Structure formats: C-alpha cells, structure tokens
Amino acid sequence: MKSETDSEDGARFDSVNPHWARFLDEAGLDMTGARGDGCYIETADGRALLDCLAGFGTANLGHAHASLLARFADALQRTSVNVFPFECADSQRLLADKLLALSGWRFQKVFFATTGAEAVESAVKFAMTSTGRPDVITFRDAFHGLSMFSSFMTGNPFWTEALPWKPGNVHHVDAHNFAALEDMLASRKVAAVVFEPVAGSSSAQHWNVETSARLAALCRATGTKLIADEVYCGLGRTGNWFGIDAIGMSDTSAAPDMVVVSKGLTGGLVPLSAVLLNDADFDAVFGAPGKAKVHGSTFGGNRLAMHCGLIVLDLVESGRLVDNAAAMGALIEARLATRFNGRVIVRGKGLALSLELDVWFAGELNKSMSDVWLDLIDGGVLAMPNSAAPDSLRLSPPLIFGVDEVEVLIDRLDEALQP
Ligand SMILES: Cc1ncc(COP(=O)(O)O)c(C=O)c1O
Structure with a gap:
C-alpha cells in the first residue's frame, strides 16, 4: 500500500484534498495517469476497469471517442x-x-x-x-x-x-x-x-x-x-x-x-x-x-x-445512442434477473440504474454494498455507492455500452457476490 496521499509518481495531494485522495487510493481508485478508451479505463498500474460510472453520467460517448x-x-x-x-x-x-x-x-x-x-x-x-x-x-x-x-x-x-x-x-x-x-x-x-x-x-x-x-x-x-x-x-x-x-x-x-x-x-x-x-x-x-x-x-x-x-x-x-441506452438497460435488467433470480434488485431507467441486494440475500452473504463495491473494483468494474443510499450501487455507464460490456458486468458482479 502506498503511503497516505502519495500517488503513483510520488506526488502528494496535501494542497488539494488529502483525505479524499487517501480514500480513493485505499479503494483502488487512484486515477493518476489513467487513460480511457471506449468503455474502459486503464490505470497507471496496468489494471483495466470497465467504466460503469462515466464520470457520473458525463462521458456519454465513453473515453477517447475518436470523432468527438x-x-x-x-x-x-x-x-x-x-x-x-x-x-x-x-x-x-x-x-x-x-x-x-x-x-x-x-x-x-x-x-x-x-x-x-x-x-x-x-x-x-x-x-x-x-x-x-x-x-x-x-x-x-x-x-x-x-x-x-x-x-x-x-x-x-x-x-x-x-x-x-x-x-x-x-x-x-x-x-x-x-x-x-x-x-x-x-x-x-x-x-x-x-x-x-x-x-x-x-x-x-x-x-x-x-x-x-x-x-x-x-x-x-x-x-x-x-x-x-x-x-x-x-x-x-x-x-x-x-x-x-x-x-x-x-x-x-x-x-x-x-x-x-x-x-x-x-x-x-x-x-x-x-x-x-x-x-x-x-x-x-x-x-x-x-x-x-x-x-x-x-x-x-x-x-x-x-x-x-x-x-x-x-x-x-x-449513433442512435439513446435507443442503445434503452436496449442495454433492458438487457442488464434481463441478465440480472436470469443470473441472480431476485437476489439483486435493479431500479431506474435505461442506463440510469441502481442495484440493491435483496435483504435476505445480503444477510446470507454477510457483505455490505460497500464490500461488493470494493470487490467489483478488484474484479475490474468501476461503479459507486449512491451518496444518499449507500446500500445501493450507482450504474451510469457510457451510452455506447454494448452486449459484451453487459456480460463482463454480470460476470464480475457474480464474482463479487460470492461469500
Ligand atoms: C440531479 C443533479 N442536479 C444537480 C447536480 C449538480 O451539478 P453540478 O455538480 O454540475 O453542480 C447534480 C450533480 O451530481 C445532479 O446529479
């Protein structure tokens, strides 16, 4: 573990927001030197993260979109x-x-x-x-x-x-x-x-x-x-x-x-x-x-x-990305239903989604949504607990999200939901 607020190149964040920098570092979210490509972010230490946040809904076209x-x-x-x-x-x-x-x-x-x-x-x-x-x-x-x-x-x-x-x-x-x-x-x-x-x-x-x-x-x-x-x-x-x-x-x-x-x-x-x-x-x-x-x-x-x-x-x-958001949202919902059979509850519309764990399942699993979130990061998926409802996980992927990305998300979620 790097010390406190040190980033990859040893720079410190004391002049900006040291507590936040430390929190992100500990969560595996130090993005110093990270590069994005499509729906993925590659961190400076070589990890690939499937971006299911898209800058909280800003990066609708994903990262490094050539035409944009x-x-x-x-x-x-x-x-x-x-x-x-x-x-x-x-x-x-x-x-x-x-x-x-x-x-x-x-x-x-x-x-x-x-x-x-x-x-x-x-x-x-x-x-x-x-x-x-x-x-x-x-x-x-x-x-x-x-x-x-x-x-x-x-x-x-x-x-x-x-x-x-x-x-x-x-x-x-x-x-x-x-x-x-x-x-x-x-x-x-x-x-x-x-x-x-x-x-x-x-x-x-x-x-x-x-x-x-x-x-x-x-x-x-x-x-x-x-x-x-x-x-x-x-x-x-x-x-x-x-x-x-x-x-x-x-x-x-x-x-x-x-x-x-x-x-x-x-x-x-x-x-x-x-x-x-x-x-x-x-x-x-x-x-x-x-x-x-x-x-x-x-x-x-x-x-x-x-x-x-x-x-x-x-x-x-x-790019017909509004239709794509509707289709991919529906696909995520369908894949969650088949893979998790009601153990994961999804709310929202299109690609403005939020996941919760069924209460009984969460008890069995003995994990909070924060644990699941950290396991997802370890598994290569970037999402974020909702600030006003930390027991739920925000998913706001780029509108270019495709079928392959949905499958990666579901597989990684499955791994994160193991005891
Ligand atoms: C629904 C909603 N309204 C307002 C804001 C504030 O936007 P900004 O952070 O650009 O001031 C946000 C930011 O997350 C938001 O989600």
Whole structure:
C-alpha cells in the first residue's frame, strides 16, 4: 500500500484534498495517469476497469471517442474566445434550437450556464421572479448541487450541517407525500417544486405516469412552477432524450415548466448546463431592454462549450445512442434477473440504474454494498455507492455500452457476490 496521499509518481495531494485522495487510493481508485478508451479505463498500474460510472453520467460517448476528439480539436482551432460575457454567439442559437427541437418544442427558450448547480439555481430564479413567491420545495434525499443555495435544496443534511446559516425558504418533503405537498402549496407562497424524474444519488428512485401527472396537476392548480432537474438523467441516459419522457410526462398538460440539463451535454470535456423554459418565465427575468443581462455568468454559453454540445448531441443522435441506452438497460435488467433470480434488485431507467441486494440475500452473504463495491473494483468494474443510499450501487455507464460490456458486468458482479 502506498503511503497516505502519495500517488503513483510520488506526488502528494496535501494542497488539494488529502483525505479524499487517501480514500480513493485505499479503494483502488487512484486515477493518476489513467487513460480511457471506449468503455474502459486503464490505470497507471496496468489494471483495466470497465467504466460503469462515466464520470457520473458525463462521458456519454465513453473515453477517447475518436470523432468527438477530432471534431472538438477542430472547434478549438476555429473558435475564438468570447468577446464579452453574455454575448450572443451563433453557436448559442444553434445549440439552443437543437435542445428545443429535441424537446419537441415544448419549450421556447434556453438559458445556458456552466454547472448543474448554477442552472438549477437559475431555474429557481426564473420561478421566483415569474411568480413573485419566495419558497422552494424539493424532495428528501434528492441531489441538486453544492453551491450555497443548491446545497440546501439537496435534501440531505449531510451536505449542510457544518454551515452556520440556513435559508428559511427551502422546504423538503418525502417523495410522493402528496398530502404534505398539498398543504404547502395551498399557502400560495411556493415559487417552485424541483424534482428529479429519475434520481441519481438516491438509488434511482423515479416518478411514474400517475405520480408525475399528479405532481404537475397540483403545481398547475396552485400556480407553482414545476422544475425537472435532469442534470443527471437528461439527454439520453434514461433511453429517452429527456427523463420526463422516460417517466411518461410526455403529455403537454403534465409537462414541467422548466427542464435543467447538464452532465451528458458535452461528453465530459467541458462544463455546460442549460435551462429549457417557456417565453413567459424567461421574460419575467430578461423581458425588458434594461434587464437583458440581469442574470448570467462569465463562462455561461461560451463558444467552445456550445460547439462541444453541438458535436456531442450530433454524435449521440447519429449513433442512435439513446435507443442503445434503452436496449442495454433492458438487457442488464434481463441478465440480472436470469443470473441472480431476485437476489439483486435493479431500479431506474435505461442506463440510469441502481442495484440493491435483496435483504435476505445480503444477510446470507454477510457483505455490505460497500464490500461488493470494493470487490467489483478488484474484479475490474468501476461503479459507486449512491451518496444518499449507500446500500445501493450507482450504474451510469457510457451510452455506447454494448452486449459484451453487459456480460463482463454480470460476470464480475457474480464474482463479487460470492461469500
Ligand atoms: C440531479 C443533479 N442536479 C444537480 C447536480 C449538480 O451539478 P453540478 O455538480 O454540475 O453542480 C447534480 C450533480 O451530481 C445532479 O446529479
């Protein structure tokens, strides 16, 4: 075992995050000098890991995707830096139109930001300005980011317990607790309800046609904006372009007012996020000449990120990777059922999946999901326990995942599930 925070070449991480570096090292996840290729990562010490995380859902095209890298390199050569912040570049309009078209033109505007948290907070800003109301509701165990306000939207006190301040206007309810929601929305003080159609950090729990329609109807009846946080589950991961379609919210009368996307938008190469929304909510913030740049950030909508988004969406579309995510998700589910006969429970949609062990089986096996996770790493598979549900394992492989990769995953899981 290497000492403490030493990496392969002896460099230390004291100036960055020594505890985290040590944890990763001990878990066999020191990625210093690692190289990716397709669905695999080769570590500096020569281990090959099947990547079932894809940068938590960013690397939709896998690693070192030849066309992506070639086209991105070309864009890098040709793209100038932004001339000034908040400029309107052609590439911005093209990417906005592409996202709106993919949504079936259910929305008319796109606001670009840099991180998921920034876009989620921007959506809340649109909702508050549009409704003139101060409160926000999110669901317990949801994850919405770790900037100041989004940390409190993230429905788990772990992320905020060290902070000596707490906003009074963020409220959490248990998912599907409609009685509590009705009570809170009746006050007409709630600007927005924010939900994840298919959650990432809380064992991929998701909404269905009935529950999401009920949520949308409740919001509509009380003038509350409904915001779908698809930072993780959006842009193909669920086997649909949008998570709201994966859960059956395709009916326009049940559609949310805004959708937030990010992770899958640039193949993991550059940070980029976006809010899709309607004209009226957009205009509430930007709809007057003097207000045209009242919100935004220096790198939001920068030209390089726009080009990267256009290239990635084109490659996902031409490679039919959304269909592939649906097919591979179904195959994983089927192979788990045949190999493990109910001992492994899978939740989620497409390639936004989460695995749990049947309680009886977990007792027999006498292993926690963390043990299974570490055994999987030893066996050459990279996955990660969910932060809000550590007894479940997140699987978010690249959308290029194929039949061979599914078989490797199932075999390695079988090995990790031996006593
Ligand atoms: C559903 C969801 N929302 C928001 C975020 C925050 O995104 P970022 O880390 O880019 O700020 C994440 C990140 O994991 C997420 O999964």
